Amino acid sequence: MIRVALGALACAFAAAAFVITETRMDMNHGLKAKVELMAGKLSLQPVRFQTGFDHDERLPDWGFLADKLLDEGACIRFENADRQQVYASCLGVAASSAATPQWFSALYRTVFSPVRPVRRTIETHGEAIATIEVSLDPTLGEARAWTETRRIMSVTASAIALLSVIVYFAIDRALRPTLAIQAGIDRLAGGDLSYRLPQVPLIELQRIGEVINRMAARLETAMAERAELARRLAIAQEEERRHLARELHDEFGQNLAAINAIAASVGATAKIACPELMPEAVSLSQIAMNMMNELRNTLARLRPAVVDEIGLVESLKDLVVGWNGRLGATRFTFSEKGDLHELPDAVAVTIFRIAQEGVTNAARHAGARNVNVTLERLNGYPAPSAESAVQLTIEDDGKGLGPHENAGAGAGLAGIRERVAIFKGRMDLRSEASAGAKLSVIIPIALTAQEVA
The missing domain is CATH 3.30.565.10 (Histidine kinase-like ATPase, C-terminal domain)
Known part of the structure; x- marks a missing residue:
């Protein structure tokens, strides 16, 4: 959603830059057309003087130019052949037209330069008799650029808002099944391998769900086989321990008991016939008792008979x-x-x-x-x-x-x-x-x- 909005804003800024450039080009073309028109009018005045059609031999006929060809924010400057200014007239920009935000004016002046004045030489019989220059007030260019930019930005903002709403509901509807998929994955991760992800409308998500379901089924089968194998191993281990404990008890236990009895008998006989053997008989009896104690502990670990x-x-x-x-x-x-x-x-x-x-x-x-x-x-x-x-x-x-x-x-x-x-x-x-x-x-x-x- 954010990326869509950012992309739309980027397009809006590009469109604004294009509109401002077009506006500047139109203003420049307008200046050129105005200069050509003024030059044409002024070139006819000497001819009219010479033919007697015009008794007022003033050059230029400034009243006509100022009344008919001077627009808002434009300045007309007339120079004679010696490049001395003869006439100049400017029409200011209305306050309502020049109301441009300060930030836009600063940005505009940083990026764009003012529209250059347009000069035109007036000639009669191949001889230059005067020069006319038409220029525009810089604030007029900023005002027109702001007007066009505001218009396109308003349209773009409305389009972005509408597009964001449409995209939000479209994405929300398209991705809503992912909530069920996420919940299912959480259940699988929690150990519920018997759960299967539901069918969803999107083909891409369906394929993902099918792959996850196949993986879960295989993992469930593998875990069941592993549990069965572990169960059988545990049962076999307990049976083997029981068998080993019984063998140790029957064989080693009886033999150790016999050794202990023989050692006691040897000790009794040695006490009467050969007292020197008494320590060995006692030691043998103690060794047998220790082994019997260790055997009991081993039997308890192998099979808790208790x-x-x-x-x-x-x-x-x-x-x-x-x-x-x-x-x-x-x-x-x-x-x-x-x-x-x-x-x-x-x-x-x-x-x-x-x-x-x-x-x-x-x-x-x-x-x-x-x-x-x-x-x-x-x-x-x-x-x-x-x-x-x-x-x-x-x-x-x-x-x-x-x-x-x-x-x-x-x-x-x-x-x-x-x-x-x-x-x-x-x-x-x-x-x-x-x-x-x-x-x-x-x-x-x-x-x-x-x-x-």
């Missing part, structure tokens, strides 16, 4: 109690809201894994004095008609995360984000430097149960 045995809530309580026992400077608390019994196995294991990672990050990197873990059952998520969801919140009062860390850098946060994405949940991390951090994870229960069924 989740299967005592449930998610009690497992999280044990997790918080364990961290309180390891770190005396940080206080860990746990709270629950809603009915959290009979959760699907996939939900319970995923929530426990995320809690492990989140609490570990808060304990090792946040430097917090308080870490609060909250587990809540959400009914009607993501819509009132939906079944429900589980929300896990881990909040601390530590040093917070920097801009780059808050953006998702780090394997721990990336792992949490992947687990949430597998089950089409939502993760929200809010943190500011020296203001702590708050991690919130929501996993739909009904959708999760269907996905892993």
Whole structure:
């Protein structure tokens, strides 16, 4: 719109300059025609004197010239053969005609020079007897230029206003579908890949919408395939962990228990028969106990058996109690809201894994004095008609995360984000430097149960 108006103004200024130039040319041609007419009249007077038709032998017959040929703003100057001024007459410019704005007068005088006077020599029988000069008052040229410019600028201003209104409504009508396209692109950018842009009247916008819809469809298919692959990998990973934990428990656990029993038997025998072997027997028993403790920790990381045995809530309580026992400077608390019994196995294991990672990050990197873990059952998520969801919140009062860390850098946060994405949940991390951090994870229960069924 602005460009159209500027283009129209440029055309208006060009037209004004053209009109002023034409006006100056007309004024110059008028001066030349007037001089020729005056010279013709004055050339006839000596002839009339000689033939006796005119008894008044004054040259020039100034009354005729002043009355018939002198116009507003014009000056006539008559010189004899000796270049002495004989007669001169000027007719001023009326005040109404000379009313030109000061800014226009200054601009006109800067760009254009005054119209030059026109001189004409009067000859009789090939001999110059006089010279006549006609000139115009400079204010007359400015006044006429202003009159023509004002006229064309008025017409142009009206045309620009009308054109702007027409262009505005035309562009508004043509580009109105772009609002729907922009809203659709915002929805696609927000993650709603199932949305498709509507049809619009303009062919160019239709092509853009078709391309965006094709890209969204391909991206939706790719994301669905990726989510399915990630889901299968997560299920396979949990199965492999369960199998590995069972093997370690059955094989290494029994062997370590046997080693510990043998070491105790060796110690009892050595106490009676060979006291020198007592230290080695005790050392062997301690090594076996240490290995059994490490095996328990490894089994807990591979497969949280406590989740299967005592449930998610009690497992999280044990997790918080364990961290309180390891770190005396940080206080860990746990709270629950809603009915959290009979959760699907996939939900319970995923929530426990995320809690492990989140609490570990808060304990090792946040430097917090308080870490609060909250587990809540959400009914009607993501819509009132939906079944429900589980929300896990881990909040601390530590040093917070920097801009780059808050953006998702780090394997721990990336792992949490992947687990949430597998089950089409939502993760929200809010943190500011020296203001702590708050991690919130929501996993739909009904959708999760269907996905892993």
